[in-house]
Amino acid sequence: MSLEALTRLLGSAGDDAMVVAICYDKYRTNYPREYVAAHHPVLVLRIDGQARKHWPRSENGGSLGPYLISHPAFKPAFKVLSHEDEPQIPYGVTRIELRRQSVVFGAIKPAGSWPAGSPVEQGYAIARQDCFRCHNMGAQGGTMAARTWVQLGADAEKNPARFRQTIRNPASVTPGAKMPGQPGYDDATLDALTAYFRTFAATGTGEGGTR
Numbered sequence: 001m002s003l004e005a006l007t008r009l010l011g012s013a014g015d016d017a018m019v020v021a022i023c024y025d026k027y028r029t030n031y032p033r034e035y036v037a038a039h040h041p042v043l044v045l046r047i048d049g050q051a052r053k054h055w056p057r058s059e060n061g062g063s064l065g066p067y068l069i070s071h072p073a074f075k076p077a078f079k080v081l082s083h084e085d086e087p088q089i090p091y092g093v094t095r096i097e098l099r100r101q102s103v104v105f106g107a108i109k110p111a112g113s114w115p116a117g118s119p120v121e122q123g124y125a126i127a128r129q130d131c132f133r134c135h136n137m138g139a140q141g142g143t144m145a146a147r148t149w150v151q152l153g154a155d156a157e158k159n160p161a162r163f164r165q166t167i168r169n170p171a172s173v174t175p176g177a178k179m180p181g182q183p184g185y186d187d188a189t190l191d192a193l194t195a196y197f198r199t200f201a202a203t204g205t206g207e208g209g210t211r
């Protein structure tokens with residue numbers, strides 16, 4: 001079944017409706033409108049004609065079910081610095097919710113106004129598809145990492161070298177890290193992510209804007 005059809009079926013949030021897939025391991029995928037229009041993701045009910053109980057295991061040995069979302073084909077639809085549009089194929093999906101896209105992405109919108117194409121805006125676009133699957137801001141985003149957006153903001157602010165190294169090669173910072181690395185992100189991409197996350201560093205200190 002296509003996510004487009006599913007959204008229409010459940011749809012009450014109108015144009016702002018977005019499918020959010022929540023997984024048993026606290027990973028989470030948001031499917032923004034542009035992504036759905038470009039890639040036509042589908043809710044997988046059978047694999048090679050086989051019902052769930054015959055499905056193969058996931059890459060880490062767990063179950064692929066109860067639900068899996070995939071695509072008939074995938075051709076990257078955007079590129080921001082070194083980050084190319086990545087296929088979002090969550091497995092172990094236990095809940096599918098319809099949320100408002102403006103609310104979900106609004107939660108991690110950088111405060112202040114940043115020109116389109118600025119490092120902060122570029123970092124925002126990358127983090128929305130990448131980091132937000134495992135790192136949360138309040139009720140939005142995945143909680144697999146158990147490290148919030150505000151904590152990442154503090155990490156980027158206090159120890160940018162460690163922050164950058166974590167993104168490229170997490171196991172070199174935390175032995176046995178579960179976070180997948182992005183060894184292909186170049187310096188400009190890490191600059192953009194650092195600039196973006198730093199805008200969250202002042203949150204809660206009561207002294208925003210003093211730098």
Ligand code: HEC
Nearest residue numbers: 130131133134144145155163166167170174177178179180
């Ligand atoms: C697939 C899940 C996943 C994604 C995607 C992910 N992380 Fe993580 N992250 C984790 C987990 C899990 C941890 C806790 C340590 C570990 O096991 O790797 C973590 C820890 C961290 C830490 C703390 C490391 C330390 O000890 O100093 C930082 C900083 C971080 N992530 C930044 C990011 C940024 C920035 C992105 C996006 C570019 C991102 N993460 C994407 C799962 C993820």
